[in-house]
Amino acid sequence: MAAFVLDKRGSPLMPCSEKRARLLLKRGRARVHRVLPFVIRLTDRLAEESAFQSLRVKVDPGSKVTGVALVREFNSGIAVLNLFSLMHRGRQISEALVTRRNFRHRRRSANLRYRAPRFLNRARRDAWLAPSLQHRVDTTMSWVRRIKRWTPISATSVEFERYDLQAMRSAEVAGYEHRKYERVDYEIREYLLKKWWHRCAYCDKEGVPLHVGHIISRARGGSDHLTNLTICCGPCHFRKGERDIKEFVVDGIRCNRILGRAKVPLKESASVSSTRAALVTELRSARLVVETSTGGRTKWNRARFGIPKTYALDAVCVGDVSVVMDWQRPTVEVKCSGRGSYQRTRLTAEGFPRSYLIRKKRIYGFQTGDRVRADVSKGKMIGIYVGRVAVRASGNFNIKTQNGVVQGINHRYCKVVQRADGYGYSPLLRLAQRVTRSKSVGPAL
CATH class of the missing domain: 1.10.30 (DNA Binding (I), subunit A)
Incomplete structure (x- = not known):
């Protein structure tokens, strides 16, 4: 996959191959800016000294998974650079709202202090969406803005209607x-x-x-x-x-x-989905040229080029496509994991508390969701472990690696590679995995 590149001031440059990124890091011409997705920052070049090509982000919105593709445009077609599958958590948000509503109803019906309903003094804007639907728009726009921050894109293509x-x-x-x-x-x-x-x-x-x-x-x-x-x-x-x-x-x-x-x-198919309409409005507000297409045209393009059906490859086939090159690339699965919970107790099926959560999110400088590297030098757990950490008040953390969950790793052996950003990534990028496991390259800036 292509690695994102920034100049020494943080402005986006054209992406490069994994081999070139590895050589730049080895020669000291670049630093690791971010591990997942992999972003490097050059130390000897500015954006004004570089040449740019036409880049476009293609989006195929979905109810559970949204496909995102970064492509390079040339005269006869497009070449695929990166593929992402963004997995939403709209169902979890909906279930959490239902649970919270049940708690609120119970407080009002029980023999407690009277609480007036707050929905009477709440005003909704005209283009209001349910939280589970607004989450889909927000997360998709968040990744479009991220890619725009890492690459010089100027246009987007989005599947706006299912049928023409x-x-x-x-x-x-x-x-x-x-x-x-x-x-x-x-x-x-x-x-x-x-x-x-x-x-x-x-x-x-x-x-x-x-x-x-x-x-x-x-x-x-x-x-x-x-x-x-x-x-x-x-x-x-x-x-x-x-x-x-x-x-x-x-x-x-x-x-x-x-x-x-x-x-x-x-x-x-008779009317435009409110979610897709809101997404197109957000894309246009981001000062991007937006091309809209239909689901029938996406399938037509996929059948013409013999491309298998996946969420990310559907995004590649969105819009006006004449030739597709380099689409046999691995897809990075990005799962929306959230940034924690305000709820301080875990409940049983009957609604009774069974355990209590710690009040502080960070323990010894670590937070659940951080990507860490643990070099255990003694004891039963000797080895090197890289993955997502789950903190405990005792200081003995759990690390979720590719081979499974490793329990009981003391915080003294852990080192932060990348702070939690609300997303989980799978599979790992090959270059990012090498950089994380290598001792010659320091942690992300």
Whole structure:
């Protein structure tokens, strides 16, 4: 993967390869600025003395995981530099809010001092989002700003709508089988697959090749409008042919359900998601050129280039893409872990306290989530351990390494490599792992 590079004043430069970053560190021309993601700072160069190329950040928003890709643009296409999968914790936030609400209701209903409800004096802005949804926008924007701080990007591409409804409407004029653009087929097919739950509308078969068919055949005056199209398996498509649906589907309940479902629009594709709209607004406020695209076009690009489906590679295929190079790169999984909890007790399933947490977040200068290196020189735990630390009031910490959790490491053997930033990283970057385990290079600045 590419290593991020800063000049001696902290301004972003063009990323470099792992080999070049290792040589710069070995020759003393650079210092380690950050371990994960790996960022170096040059000691002998300014941004004014460097040449820049066109860089773009591509984002594929998701409900649980958002794909982020940093690419370099050239005349005939793009070259992939870095891939990230940002795993959100919206579900945890939602469950925590429900728990807090239950505690609040209990305090009001119990024989305690009366507390007036605070929601009566709270005002919400017009573009308000639920905390679990706002978290998705905030974390995605946080990583876009981080990449902007480490690289000279000037543009972004984001999947704004799931389907291009305008393209589907314009395509029906020329007829379903006489379209000029292959991408429109993907828009319509993805729309119908989502609408009919990826199964045959007539026999409910799943996991078989599905075809796009007409509910009212063209021979009987049916149109190519989306309300007249459905998804069906090959045998059902062949048996139906030009027959009327009421003749083919004998069961009246199923027939009415198919006709009713055909007229119901898919809400997710008919309107723009509030989360994606908020994300695009935030990107534009960051003074970046924003290119919006659709999910159907993303799949069309992925199928053209033979790229497997992952969250990060979906981000690579967002927008107008002609050629994709160097996409066979490892993906850094970034998990939102939060910055701790205000709750001072752990509860049982019945709501009773079972343990109490320490009041201070830092113990002997360490905090849960810090990345540390422990050089244990004596005792049963002799060795070198690098990973995420969980602090204890006793001073004996737990370190989560690649091979598992190591318990009972005294704080005297630990040294901070990188402070906790609210995220967990996996897998480790190869160069960052070498630098962390090497004694010749000091800790991050």
